[in-house]
């Protein structure tokens with residue numbers, strides 16, 4: 367029996383040695399479990415379902431009259447900017463989150479729908495809406511508010527209607543992102559693979575004795591979208607200290623207004639055992655407003671409400687290599 371027990375133990379030792387330690391991000395390691403990046407051509411506007419819903423509506427005379435004035439030049443909803451319009455084309459664009467009918471041509475009501483829309487698991491929060499009026503047989507019939515997690519523009523506002531239905535008064539509005547360069551795409555010091563602690567828009571800092579505990583990478587396989595992404599935890603795997611990533615300038619927030627901080631997080635670079643302790647503190651003016659403990663996780667969207675003091679400082683603190691955390695597509699939207 368004894369030799370058999372020994373060989374079993376020896377096999378177990380070999381098996382555990384075979385669980386390779388993660389090659390650190392700085393050495394262009396690979397994900398233990400590659401997360402699925404955002405597909406920016408997926409989930410196009412479901413035009414057919416909108417058209418059939420419009421056709422199911424009964425035309426009422428008061429809809430024609432009540433909106434005559436506001437449709438000419440509605441003022442832009444707070445927290446938004448006009449992207450295009452009015453035109454006679456509705457968006458047919460990716461990142462579609464569905465639509466709702468409004469009782470009038472009310473851009474503020476559409477903005478409210480977008481602000482309160484549940485986040486899409488892949489795409490995150492609503493970032494854009496398209497409002498338009500359907501005219502059926504010459505009669506204004508419905509007011510469509512379509513929502514998107516990808517900002518669209520006039521280039522996809524190509525759906526002018528079909529049959530007896532005409533698209534009119536189509537306007538696109540995008541949410542203002544108070545986080546400057548939340549996707550880190552401004553970091554483009556190379557064309558394939560490079561990383562740094564800081565660049566113009568974000569600053570990474572390490573505690574005493576730490577090295578590259580917060581950094582920004584240009585490397586498409588690490589990113590949720592685009593080519594760049596932020597990393598918390600020693601890029602070289604040389605220490606287990608937690609770094610801090612801070613927006614390069616105070617946010618252009620307004621005191622007393624309410625905002626929502628959104629971001630994507632992935633901690634599937636190392637093995638589940640090594641990533642078990644992954645954490646990120648979301649900080650607003652130095653105070654922790656939330657801490658996430660996602661464990662081993664592919665890209666996941668998080669959002670947390672904050673109230674502005676004005677010129678607020680946004681930062682993220684976390685990572686403890688090999689429990690690395692990647693962050694991407696950070697947004698701060700007024701709510």
Ligand SMILES: *[C@@H]1O[C@H](CO)[C@@H](O)[C@H](O)[C@H]1NC(C)=O
Pocket residue numbers: 405406407408409
């Ligand atoms: C992205 O979505 C489109 C449309 O659904 C699909 O055809 C394509 O294969 C997807 N791309 C990836 C990389 O999954």
